[in-house]
Structure formats: C-alpha cells, structure tokens
Amino acid sequence: MAAVLPPEPVGWFFLVHEYLASTASFWKPYIDTLPAPSAAAQLGTPSYFQDEDLQWLGATNVLAAHWQRTRAWQAYWQEGLKILKHFDWPTGNYTWELFQWAATIFTSRSFTSQWLTSDAAEPSSTDPSQAFENHSHALNETVDQKTYRAYYRTSEDQLVAENVTLPLANGPFQVLFPGLDSFNHDHSAEVNWSFARDSFSVTLEEPKQQGEEVFNNYGRKANEELLMGYGFCIPRNPWDRFALAFKPPPAPVQNKLRVTHPELFGLDGWNSTAGTFYLPGPKYAAQRYHSHNFAFWSALPPTLIELVYHMAMQERGRNVSFANLEQYLRNNKACPEMFATSRNLLEQIQPMLDRLILCRNSVPAKPKNKRQANAQIYRDGQICILHTITRELRAFFRSARPSSNVLRDPSEHAQCSLLLTLPEVLEIWHRAYPVAYSAFVTGLEQTAHASDIYVLQQAGWEEDIWTLWLCWLLIVDTNSGSKTYDHNGETGSKTLVRGWTDWLRSSYLPGILDRVRYGALSAADPRTRFEALRDVDLGNNGDVAIAALSDLEDHLKDLMGIVRSAAAAAPHSPWGDAMWSEDLIAVWGLRITKYECIERSFLHDDGGANIEEGLLMYLHRMDGHHAWPEEAHNPDGVVISEAAEATQTLH
Numbered sequence: 183m184a185a186v187l188p189p190e191p192v193g194w195f196f197l198v199h200e201y202l203a204s205t206a207s208f209w210k211p212y213i214d215t216l217p218a219p220s221a222a223a224q225l226g227t228p229s230y231f232q233d234e235d236l237q238w239l240g241a242t243n244v245l246a247a248h249w250q251r252t253r254a255w256q257a258y259w260q261e262g263l264k265i266l267k268h269f270d271w272p273t274g275n276y277t278w279e280l281f282q283w284a285a286t287i288f289t290s291r292s293f294t295s296q297w298l299t300s301d302a303a304e305p306s307s308t309d310p311s312q313a314f315e316n317h318s319h320a321l322n323e324t325v326d327q328k329t330y331r332a333y334y335r336t337s338e339d340q341l342v343a344e345n346v347t348l349p350l351a352n353g354p355f356q357v358l359f360p361g362l363d364s365f366n367h368d369h370s371a372e373v374n375w376s377f378a379r380d381s382f383s384v385t386l387e388e389p390k391q392q393g394e395e396v397f398n399n400y401g402r403k404a405n406e407e408l409l410m411g412y413g414f415c416i417p418r419n420p421w422d423r424f425a426l427a428f429k430p431p432p433a434p435v436q437n438k439l440r441v442t443h444p445e446l447f448g449l450d451g452w453n454s455t456a457g458t459f460y461l462p463g464p465k466y467a468a469q470r471y472h473s474h475n476f477a478f479w480s481a482l483p484p485t486l487i488e489l490v491y492h493m494a495m496q497e498r499g500r501n502v503s504f505a506n507l508e509q510y511l512r513n514n515k516a517c518p519e520m521f522a523t524s525r526n527l528l529e530q531i532q533p534m535l536d537r538l539i540l541c542r543n544s545v546p547a548k549p550k551n552k553r554q555a556n557a558q559i560y561r562d563g564q565i566c567i568l569h570t571i572t573r574e575l576r577a578f579f580r581s582a583r584p585s586s587n588v589l590r591d592p593s594e595h596a597q598c599s600l601l602l603t604l605p606e607v608l609e610i611w612h613r614a615y616p617v618a619y620s621a622f623v624t625g626l627e628q629t630a631h632a633s634d635i636y637v638l639q640q641a642g643w644e645e646d647i648w649t650l651w652l653c654w655l656l657i658v659d660t661n662s663g664s665k666t667y668d669h670n671g672e673t674g675s676k677t678l679v680r681g682w683t684d685w686l687r688s689s690y691l692p693g694i695l696d697r698v699r700y701g702a703l704s705a706a707d708p709r710t711r712f713e714a715l716r717d718v719d720l721g722n723n724g725d726v727a728i729a730a731l732s733d734l735e736d737h738l739k740d741l742m743g744i745v746r747s748a749a750a751a752a753p754h755s756p757w758g759d760a761m762w763s764e765d766l767i768a769v770w771g772l773r774i775t776k777y778e779c780i781e782r783s784f785l786h787d788d789g790g791a792n793i794e795e796g797l798l799m800y801l802h803r804m805d806g807h808h809a810w811p812e813e814a815h816n817p818d819g820v821v822i823s824e825a826a827e828a829t830q831t832l833h
Contacts, residue, residue, distance in 0.1 A: 183195065183265045186265060187261060188258075189295075189355035189356075190285075190288065191259075191261075191262060191285075192262075193288060193355070193357075193358075194281060194284040194285045194288060195276070195281070195284070197284040197288070198280045198281055198284045200213060201213055201219070201280065201284070202275050202276075209360075212360040212361075215360075215364065216287055216291075219279065219280055219283040222282075222283045222286065225283075225287075225290060225413050226412075226413025226414055226552065226553060227286055227289070227290065227409070227412070228244060228245070228248035229248070229251075229252065229282055229286055230286075230553070231248075231557075232553075234554075235557065238545055238549065238553075238554045238561060239560075240537075240542075240545075241534070241537035241538045241540070241541040242538065242541075242560065242561055242564060243406060243424075243425050243564075244406055244557075247410060248410070255281070255285055258281075262276075262281075263276060287358075288356045288358065289356070289411040289412070290411055290412045290413060291358060291363035291364075292356035292357055293357050293358075293359055293362075293363070294355075294356070294357070295354045295357045296354040359382055362382065362398075365384070365396060365397055366397055366398070367398060367400045367403075367408075367412070367414075368397035368398075369399060369400075369402070369416065369421060370399075371386075371388070371397040371399040372386070372399075373385065373387060373397075373398055373399050384398060400412075402421040404421055404422045404423045404460075404463075405419050405422050405559060405560040405563050406422075409557070409560050413556070414556055415557075415563070416559070417559050418563075419463065421463070422567065423460040423461060423462050423463060424461040424567040424568060425458050425459075425460055426460070426530065426531070426534075427454065427457065427458040427459075428457045428458070428489065429452075429457075430451065431452075431489065431492070431496075434496055434501075435492045435493055435496050438503075438504075439488070439489065439492065442488065442504075443485055446485070459482075459486040459489075460483065461482065461567055461568070461571060462481050463563065463566070463567050463570075488504045490523050490526045490527050490530070491522075491523045492504065494519070494523050494525070494526045495519070495522070497522075497526075497777055498522065498689060498773075498777055499690060500690075502519075517598055517599045518685065518689065518802045520578070521578075521579075521582070521802075522777070524575050524579070525777075525780060527571075527575065528576075528784070531575075535568040535569060538564060538565050539565060541561075542561060542562070542565065569787075572787070573787050576784065576785055576786065576787060579780065579785050579798075580785050581599075582601040583600075583601050584600055584602065584606070598802055599802050600801050600802075601780070601785075601798040602798060602799055603782075604635060604639055604644055604647060604648060604796070604799075605635050605639065607651075607801070608635055608651070610675045610678055610679065611651075611675070614675035614676040614678070615676070615679070618658060618756070621752055621755040621756070621757070622650075622651065622654055622756075622757075623635070624748075625744075625745075625747075625748025625749075625751065625752060625755065625757045626643075626647065626650070626744070626748065628747040629744045629747045629748070630643055635647070639796060644796060644797055646741060646744070648771075648775045648779065649741065649767060649771035649772050650741065650744065650745070650767075650771060651771075652686070652771040652774050652775065653762070653766055653767055653770055654756050654757075655679075655682075655686075656683070656686075656687070656761075656766075656770055657756045657761045657762070658756050659680075659683045659687070661756075661759065678803065681802075681803025682801040682802065682803060685802045685803060686774060686801075690769075690770065690773060734768070735764075737772075738764040738767055738772075739764070741764075741771075742762070745757060745762050749762075778799050778800045778801070779797040779798065779799045779800075780797065780800070781795075781797060782794060782795065782797070782798055783795075784798075785798070
C-alpha cells in the first residue's frame, strides 16, 4: 500500500486496522483515549456537518475545500480497498465511516514528520508559532527521500527503534504522538517543542497553577485551517487570513511574472497553489508603510500587488515594469497605477464579500449548535478581513474627490489625481474652452433633444457622453493648431484639462491610436475593438464571445450615429473631423470609460444605499501631487455574536 498511496492514507488505514483489532492491538490504550467513531460528530470538522450546518459555510473557501477533500479521501479509501482485496485481505469492516474518522483523527491531532529525522542526534527545539513557516520550507527540499525513526515492540515486548527511508514526493506527512496530541490549542501559549534522536517533548515556558489547563500552541493558524483540521475556530483570531486564488492571468502577464516570480509556475503552466495569496486579518491595523497611512499595502503579499498591477496595465495596453511598493506609494507619477491596481483588487474582492454577506443573511442570526457557531466565527472573520481591505481601498478613492474650492477655482488646484462626476468635468472644461463646450453640447442635442447635462445624465446618457467627450478631447488636442481649438477661457481650468489629455495620450495604446488615425486598424486586427473592452475571455470562441462582439458593434454604430447627426448640424466643428470612427470610439473613448470610471457607490462602505447614482472618472495630471487619506482605521469591522464568542475551542 505504501508503494501506491501517499503516507497519510496509509496511516489512516493503519489506524482503522488497529481499531478493528481491539484488544489485540498494542495501541488499544491510546485508541481508547480518542473520540470513538460512534461519537465522531464531536470532532467538529466540516466532514461531520449536516446540510443545515453547511449552509453556514455558504460562499466560503472552506465549503469548496470540504467537498474537494471529501472527494480526495474517498478516492484514497477506494484505492486502498482495491489494494487490500488484491492481497485477499478481508475488507468488510473497513467502512467509509471508519476511514473518515481515522483521517479526521490525524488531521486534528498530528504533528509533521519533518522532526523525525534519524540524524537528529543532538537535541533541537523550535517555537511552535514558527512551525508553519518551518513546514513550508520543508516542502521545498530538493532531496527525493528522507529517513525517519520508527518504533515497535517485538513479541517479547521489547521496544525496538529502526530507521525507515521513505520518498519525499509528497513532502512531510502526518504523525501521531500519543499523549502529546491531547493538549488543546491556545495561540498565546508559551511552549517549546524539543526534539532529540529518540524523544519529543513539549515544555511550558510560563507558570501554571495546580488544576489549571495546560495548552499547546499549534502555531500561527488561521480559522480556515483550524476549522478544516481541528473542528474549532478562535473569535478574533490574530492569525486569521483570507485565501484569494487567481486563475491563470493573460499570457502577456504570465510572461512578465515568469521572469520575476518563476515560483508561480509549474511544468504545466500556472500553479494554482502558488497563485493563491493570503490577505491578513485586521491585526495589521497598527502597521504603517513608512509615513503613509495605507497600512493594507504593506500587509498584502507583494507578489499579489505585482500580479494585480500587471493585469491592470495589460487592460490598458501598457507594457511597463513594476517598481517596488515604496516607490509607488511615494512617487506622485505612480498614482494612476495605484488607482488602477486598487480598482482591480477591489473588483476581485468585492464580489466575494457580497456573496459572503448574502449567504450570511440567508441563515438564522443565532447558531443552533457548536458546528454552526464555529462556522459563524470563521465566516464572520472572512467578512471582516475583506471588509477591512475594501474600506481601505475606498479611502484611497475618496482621497481623489475634489473639494468645493477646487470646482470654484481650478487655478488653486495642484492635486495630481481627481475622481470627478460628468457635470464637474464638463464645468471645468466649460471654463477652459467655452466655445468647444458649446459646440459639444449642441451636437449632443441633435440626438438627445436636450442640452442640460444633469437631465441627460438622469436619462441614461452618462456613459455615452463620457465616451464621446474623451474622443472629442483627443481630436481637438491632435488638431491643436487648427481653428477647432478654442484658445479662450480660464487658465487654471486649461491647465487641468491639458494635463488630463497629456496623461491619457501617454497611457492608452499610442501605437493603436496611430493605426486608428491612418485607418489601418480594421485591416490589421478586426478584433482589436472587442479586445479593448475585455467583455469576455478572448480564449472563448463560443457563442458568448460572438454575442458580445455583436453587441459592441451595435453600440458603436449607435454612437457614430450621434456623431453624424452632430456633424450635420455643425460640420466645421470637431464633430465633423475625419478622425471619428468606430475604431476610435472603441479603443479610446469606450476603453477609457470602462477602466477609469467607477460607480459613485464604490466610495462608500455601506454600499451606497443613499448615495447619488452615477459614474466618477479618474483623471490625472503628472505635474501635481496626491493628498493621501488620513482616515481613522477601526479593525473591529464585524461583531462576533455571543453564541459564537462562547464556543469552546476544544478538540
């Protein structure tokens, strides 16, 4: 069996065998101390959750992991039975229930085999709080086998120690230490694990009173691991975290990451395990990245930030390299990249948070049993982590909203980054270029039959006006030497508008814009307009991609219809410029609107129930500075219920 199955299921089968042996087993006294299979539900792991208990895990990572682990365990069990039957071993009593019980005993009580090396002649010790890190290093060992100390008793009841060499293909495996595996967990317990050639001991590093419970410290374990492996959770666990898994990013992003982070890839490409990043709990609230108030940036995995950064730049068609995080927090010119990265990260996290909250609201407020109480602690902790990070991201977005003084006097404004509504942008543009503004609005009126921007916004024209205004801005800037460019207006407003235009031109596909200008885009790449909008995965050649492309073509035709109506009324204005085309609208106007606009509700932690609807566009000028937010940080984003708080963290 050991030649076919990993060490873990072999150990589980052995425990089942020894349990069935009853009084004939050398290990019966130890097995009698374990929770009996008939009372396995008290183990508390999701393997023993009823259907109504599992509802408390809706939308969590643990629920998916539970089903995945169950399928893996069943496969091990069935394969092991085949092996036993091959050797004519009676398997009738080796039931799934017993195998599941044995596997849970190991996950809830075992230590790692990395300490059982035969060459541990000299005593060694470790802080169990570092055990997780030590374990992860062991998984990266390059040797293909390791020798362990194994002990058994002969028929004469003599204890014998032998060296057993096993392959390391599966890394360290689970080992039971009778007696030492009976201690409950306390993440604050000060203990020391000591290892020698033939012994393992746990030493307390703090005084204990007679009759006081003695705890072990399992290490820095998140509630997800505690619930899956041990069947309990810790309210306000300081080591809690959220696992954020990424599917394979676009090929250009992978090519960049292969150079800087080859560990993200295996022989078959993207490594989903390495591509899972852990978002820490609110314990990092007190941290600060140098003088900045973005505590969450310094706490997030740097590789995650780099991945999201490259994805944001890929969407915008920018082939740029990632600098270190400090530069992006200190360098004003990096604010657009930070906005794009923040937005992409929020777009990854917010749907997960929404699903968790939806599932939380679908179950009763109070748990009915210990399993549900632990599930509640875990689920609410996950919500708290995601809510804390989204709150920090929204603080960044809010920091880009202008004060009323800026709108009254743009000449006073020196901030490089702004999130503006459509009426705010057009008001600043009106002050800078009143003639151009009048011509633009008059052109819209030919189709919309209204010129009031607020009215058009409420009528559903907002996204189209953003798109057409961006194209107008580019056309006027490209023909800045012609009469279509309005040189009258307020100087301060002009500085803002010209700064925005310069940044947009340098940020969005300058190569493709050249092809648009010379009418070569469609012949060179007929799908570029669709690719520019990322409506669906371009690897999907099915009906979804075709339908999305068809919808885009219809939208572009509608927008060009607005342009033609406006040009007919004012042929000598920028509405009549030859640069207008469906390609220009797709790769410039629609693309920028898609990636630089956010809903106003994005700025508010409560989801914006009472917030005015509409879009905010991010606009940047490279000669300004950014006012980083100074908002108070409250890590206690979720109140744990009394029922969950009272749950005892027992095996």
